[in-house]
Amino acid sequence: MTDVTLYVVRHGQTYYNIYNKLQGWSNSPLTEKGILDAQRAGDRLKNVTFKTAYCSDTTRAEQTARTILTANEAHSATDVTVSPLFREQFYGYYEGANMDETWYVAGAPHGLPTFKAIVNQYDIGTAKDFLKAADPFHDAENNEEYWTRWDQALDTIRHDSRLEDGDNVLLVSHGNTLLSLMERYGDGAYDLTERPKNGSLTKLALTPADVQVISYNE
Incomplete structure (x- = not known):
């Protein structure tokens, strides 16, 4: 690693x-x-x-990469390298639905009618859990399911035999994923109610045991 x-x-x-x-x-x-x-x-x-490059198997990510x-x-x-491990959160039944309406359905039973309200009261992980509970098929990823997949994604890079210490890796990712990474590794330094810009750059130091944020949404 x-x-x-x-x-x-x-x-x-x-x-x-x-x-x-x-x-x-x-x-x-x-x-x-x-x-x-x-x-x-x-x-x-x-x-x-860039020694290597990764993205999810969505055309928007692959075309950008x-x-x-x-x-x-x-x-x-x-x-x-294109892999489904690097996909955005799966929204299940609510794929393609209006964002504001969906987060109302997920949060309103808890007295929190918007994504921002959920994140301010709890966190992004809880928003994932609320959405899975609201999904009539319960297909949406909850926080545990999401991070099980993304931990595998990061380990894929860690164990890439083409890489050596100090190499640079390009990773084309997604909005909620960037927010999730900041929530887990950003030490509370970033506003998680504002989505990162399309085409923006975030730099992370990936070590064998950790992820450290160098910069975000530049």
């Missing part, structure tokens, strides 16, 4: 982002702005040498 720096980029804007719909394992295409988000991230990172690698001028990896 190695110590590496993760350059975590949120995928470019999608149509579901515009329509305020939950977009976990479901997909919608990048908008024109979303393509520009990816291109701008690529230009920003063009001089960073490949756009960034195409723009790279620092002899980086030319391909991306």
Whole structure:
């Protein structure tokens, strides 16, 4: 296992982002702005040498990752490892539903009618648990299920035999996942009620036993 720096980029804007719909394992295409988000991230990172690159198996993440690698001028990896382990939270029955309406259904039984209210009173992990309880099929991921998967995702990078200490890794990720990472590893330093920007950069130090936040949502 190695110590590496993760350059975590949120995928470019999608149509579901515009329509305020939950977009976990479901997909919608990048908008024109979303393509520009990816291109701008690529230009920003063009001089960073990435030994490897990872993303979820959603087209929005893969298109963003490949756009960034195409723009790279620092002899980086030319391909991306695509895996379902890196997916966003699964919203189950509420995939593609209006975000505000869904979080009302999840939080209102607890006197908390918005996602922000749930997070302010409890945390993002509790929001996941509330949503699974509200899902009539109970297919949505709760906090334990989500982190079981994401711990496997991070260990996939830790055990990548191509990596050596000090290498840089590109990871294209998702909005709620970035918030979840900040909640677990950010030591309370970040506002978790505001979603990270499409195309934004977060840097993490990934060690054999821990994750440390270097910067967030830049």
